[in-house]
Amino acid sequence: MAKIHEVAKAAGVSISTVSYALSGKRTISAETRQRIERAVRELDYRPNAGARMLAGRRTNIFALTEPFRADTYAPAHMAFVLATSIAARRHDYDVLLLTEEEASAGMRRVATSGLCDAVLVLDVAPDDERVGVARQLGIPSVFVGVPDDHDGLVCVDLDFEAAAGLAVDRLADAGHRSIGLLGHPPSAYLRSNFPPRIRAGFERRARERGLDPAVELPEPGGNGSRGVAVRAAVGALLDRGVTALVLHCDDAAHHAVLDELAARGLGIPADVAVISVGSTFDTTAMHPPLDVVPLVPQASCDRAVDLAMQMLSESAPAAGVYLIAPEYRDHGSVVQPDAPR
Template sequence: MVTLAEVARHAGVSASTVSYVLSGKRTISAPTRERVERSIQQLGYHPNAGARALASSRSDIIALMMPLRTDMYVPVMMEIAMAVATTAREHGRDVLLLTDQEGPEAVRRVIGSGLADAMILMDVELEDARLPLVHESPRPSVLIGLPADTDGLTCVDLDFVATGRLCVDHLAALGHQELAVIGEAAAVYERHTGFAERTINGVRERVAELGLRMLHRPCEGSFESMAGALARIFDERPGTTGIIVQNESAVGPLLSLLRQQGRAVPEDISVVAICPDQVATQTSVALTSVAIPAHEMGRRAVELVMAKLGAAGTGAGRARAAAPRETVVRLLSPRLTGRASTGQAPRLVR
């Protein structure tokens, strides 16, 4: 790896002169600057993040906090992370990925290390323990997710309340009156993870407004857990004809079990999924679904971070640093795509 000292020797200048050319902290004559820049290009020198941070008080790195949990659908999270990384590169930034379930300690490490200019937080809970540190940090931050209290925060997410309501509206329009929600693993609700809580709240609100009935059963996503959840649903509400599933891992087992039980989709049971399009379209029956706009959420999060970093570098931005932070919430509208898994509710035989 080429060092700063080697660049200095190649250009015939001191190491400090190379540093000043890189940081812009001192005026360097045009011929000297051109000679140093030519040596940097010829030698292929790339200053590391630590050197950039020391030279310019910025690292050009965004920290992405993405706790990987066994009860979460990792492909969606990785799609968001890829969108964050590619969009960050378009802005000349790199991404530091933190996947441990450290909570506030991870935030403290990023703030204290100085290796990241900003933070993006995923897997946001309604009462997220990381938020007090986010409020206190001088570094810009964006949440992919929505806590209970968004005051002073910048957040981007799918509108999961509207998503739940949209799923109910679709089934109600087809005449379904007895609905069931097959949700995420129980631990997701125990943590009060925002997207899961908001979806079920939207479903409950709309069911109550329309005078329908519904059950909500968490599911681990395995075949065995899905079999147990489905058995409970039909034991407790044998008239159930519409199912909303918000658990990508449960989709395959659900369709398989319905088929084994002789329940045709959509003639006997209609199914609406909240999942990526690739999951909805690659099942034995193409699922009516509300897509998860993972790429759009990741892209918008970076755009919001870059706007914050740009504002912080201006005189007006520095003057506002001590003022209360503005609240910015960007909710993406849900989009439901009708496919083969939903149809008119079956008529009850009396």
């Protein structure tokens, strides 16, 4: 990697002139600046982060706060970490990952030390402690998720309520009158911001369409296996007369649902329609493949990084919630209205 003295030599100027040109602290003639910029490009010179901080310039680092807890569902969370990193690299940024469970401490540390230009907040809780910290920081923050108290914040997320409503509409249009939502354990509705939005969207749209909705939130079974509880919950829904299921749960729970339907001799979609909502995993790999309204980490993280970059420029976005419209992907697990049931 090129050093600053190599840039100075190539441009025919002193090291201090290069420093002044890059920091903007002193006026440099247009001709000299052009020579320095040309040398920087040709040598691929990049000032180190410490020097940029001392000069008051950007660090080209985003802090990404993603607390890892004992109950963290790692595949989905790491999908968002990876998506954020990819989005950041498109803007020549790197990511500093903060994983401590005491998330607010890490945010304060990196902000006060000048280690990053902005903070991206993942795994947002309804009453997230990082909301207050974000309002106190002197650098931009973007939440990938929507806390209950989001006044003055910039938040981006999938429109989960619309996603659930999209699934309900597909089932209603296919002629189903009694539908069930199989969700996460009850604790997830206190810890995360999106499960309550899925449930609210499901129940509201079902009422609007004149359907009979039912909800099951299975806890892990007494032997520690959630699969047992999931299968029991599916049985309870079917015993109530449910003919269609909306699944908002992890991939293991999806497989438990399919196992229970198969054990009862019920086919998809002939006997029971099934739609997955808010999934980050591939539902086409299941047997049979399932229709899905997916949660696409890259879409959310691309938007979040774009908003962060705007906040670092003169055209900063207004505070508010930026929702991503849901997309329905048909894989044949719901009988179409004109098909025999």
